[in-house]
Amino acid sequence: MSDSEILLKAKSLSKRFGGLTAVDDVSFEVTRLGVTSIIGPNGAGKSTLFNLLSGTFMADSGLVELDGQNITRMSPEGRLSSGMARSFQITNLFFDLSVIDNLRIATQALEPRSNLFLPLRKSTVAINRANELLEEFGLLECRDQFAGALSHGQQRRLEIAVTLATRPKLLLLDEPTQGMSQGDTQDTAELIKRLGSKITVLLIEHDVDLVMDLSKMVIVMAQGKKLAEGMPSDVRANPLVQTAYFGEELA
Amino acid sequence: MHNPQVKAIRLIEIFLLFSALALFVIGSFLGDTFFLRLATESLIFGGLAMSVDLLLGIVGLLSLGQALYFGFGAYLSALVLKEISPSFFLAIGVVTLSSIVLGWVASFIALRSKGVYFALITFGLAQVAAKVVYNTRSLGASDGMMGVPVLQIWTPFGFVDAGQPGAFFLITMLTIGALYAVLKYFLTTPMGSIWHAIRSNENRLAYVGYKAKGPKQVAFILAAVVAAVSGALYPMLRGFVSPELMFFSVSGNAVVTVVLGGVGTLIGPILGSVLLTSFKSIIGTWTVHHHIVIGLIFVVVVVSAPKGIAGLLAKYFGKTNSGKGGE
Numbered sequence: 091m092s093d094s095e096i097l098l099k100a101k102s103l104s105k106r107f108g109g110l111t112a113v114d115d116v117s118f119e120v121t122r123l124g125v126t127s128i129i130g131p132n133g134a135g136k137s138t139l140f141n142l143l144s145g146t147f148m149a150d151s152g153l154v155e156l157d158g159q160n161i162t163r164m165s166p167e168g169r170l171s172s173g174m175a176r177s178f179q180i181t182n183l184f185f186d187l188s189v190i191d192n193l194r195i196a197t198q199a200l201e202p203r204s205n206l207f208l209p210l211r212k213s214t215v216a217i218n219r220a221n222e223l224l225e226e227f228g229l230l231e232c233r234d235q236f237a238g239a240l241s242h243g244q245q246r247r248l249e250i251a252v253t254l255a256t257r258p259k260l261l262l263l264d265e266p267t268q269g270m271s272q273g274d275t276q277d278t279a280e281l282i283k284r285l286g287s288k289i290t291v292l293l294i295e296h297d298v299d300l301v302m303d304l305s306k307m308v309i310v311m312a313q314g315k316k317l318a319e320g321m322p323s324d325v326r327a328n329p330l331v332q333t334a335y336f337g338e339e340l341a
Numbered sequence: 342m343h344n345p346q347v348k349a350i351r352l353i354e355i356f357l358l359f360s361a362l363a364l365f366v367i368g369s370f371l372g373d374t375f376f377l378r379l380a381t382e383s384l385i386f387g388g389l390a391m392s393v394d395l396l397l398g399i400v401g402l403l404s405l406g407q408a409l410y411f412g413f414g415a416y417l418s419a420l421v422l423k424e425i426s427p428s429f430f431l432a433i434g435v436v437t438l439s440s441i442v443l444g445w446v447a448s449f450i451a452l453r454s455k456g457v458y459f460a461l462i463t464f465g466l467a468q469v470a471a472k473v474v475y476n477t478r479s480l481g482a483s484d485g486m487m488g489v490p491v492l493q494i495w496t497p498f499g500f501v502d503a504g505q506p507g508a509f510f511l512i513t514m515l516t517i518g519a520l521y522a523v524l525k526y527f528l529t530t531p532m533g534s535i536w537h538a539i540r541s542n543e544n545r546l547a548y549v550g551y552k553a554k555g556p557k558q559v560a561f562i563l564a565a566v567v568a569a570v571s572g573a574l575y576p577m578l579r580g581f582v583s584p585e586l587m588f589f590s591v592s593g594n595a596v597v598t599v600v601l602g603g604v605g606t607l608i609g610p611i612l613g614s615v616l617l618t619s620f621k622s623i624i625g626t627w628t629v630h631h632h633i634v635i636g637l638i639f640v641v642v643v644v645s646a647p648k649g650i651a652g653l654l655a656k657y658f659g660k661t662n663s664g665k666g667g668e
Binding site: 144145165166167170176182183184185186187191194195198199201205206207213216256 | 532542544
């Protein structure tokens, strides 16, 4: 695999909370385009790993590289300008602001900083991008509603739209279908598939069937360690994974 | 306009502007002093309340020590007018520039913390400043500074005598109006959107590309300037300054004013200040225990209309809107 094909590289990442090693010497690579997924039982360290990748926590040891650039110690806003954006497992929006304001604040990073003190209408790139996302994610009819007043499914869509605002190279999605109805889950799966054809998506997901269907590559975690990695079919057949994830009775 | 709050704000703006002009015309015609000076004072304290609202209602930071900047502006203005030159514009200019520096320095101390700790630090800073002023003989110590000269203020229409209640009311109205316009302008910029975002969900901000610290600092400095410039008008009206201007009662009063008028509306606090100052004066003529009455009014407002008068109006507009089938 040539280096230019690798977008994200994690090398021996570790994070301890007191006596608990939440992420233990995890290394993996994410190649350009398509969906790569991280699965694992509850408490496997998936979310902590995500937080290390996105800069919410700093790793105790190890290295994170985005497109060849070392971002291990970079702040979340720095990572965003390097082309990485993330969503949150628990919907995390500006709830008492309108949908369009949520998007406009997110797209503002596309504008030069000098526009911060000029009237909003001068930030045309940001406004156009926000309107584009509004349409793309079917949020036109709730443009002026408070984000907190949307349905759960709409909020999850808005969450993804917000993370896409700055046209990132790499999108980290933390359980985007969490708490969604069957229908909404299917729609979101379609959406992630479409996104994967344009940008690189790294996905944490509980719904194994969904992951197997979407991903080109699956990384399995258990108890803070990487257990297995490979194509969905290989991972599904791996007896170690079956024990850890799909249940004892299959082993 | 889709937003009932925008309507409420517009209505309060128009109401205040027309009542101010009416008061000016009628007051000047009848040769009134009392009501014009009372209204001037309420606008000055309204400016202070507006600065509290910028931090509390827009950015979500509760400042319990905004009187520090108000008192700083008042003392500095008195000093400039007494010691250097009795010039309105010199005093306002000096106070503006110095309060930018003061706000900038204080922001590094206050913005290290969030929530209740921010409130306590701002409170502490103001208490320290008040004690220092209270014990500094060259600033008049507990007596304050008296004998600020009556100004002759230059305007394009000739010099205006600030000793004339109507004239100075107008000057104060223009000054506070200008501060309001500046704050309104900021709210139409992306910086204003980021302030709202900080209030709404500060932790999310980093993931849309901004550190919260810088925008908070801008708001903090701006609030210091608004409070200080409002304070600078005080000695021009009263002819003296006293350390009480920096006491907690002034900061606390400003917060009460904001809550009464409507948090996050900027114009609500001005209306709140007009009402509170009038109440105090009217109830004060009946009883010396006017604080009890005002306390009761405050409790009733907080319980029945937690978003203040502006909130009540917005609620009303929201209802009439949804009656027409709107959102």
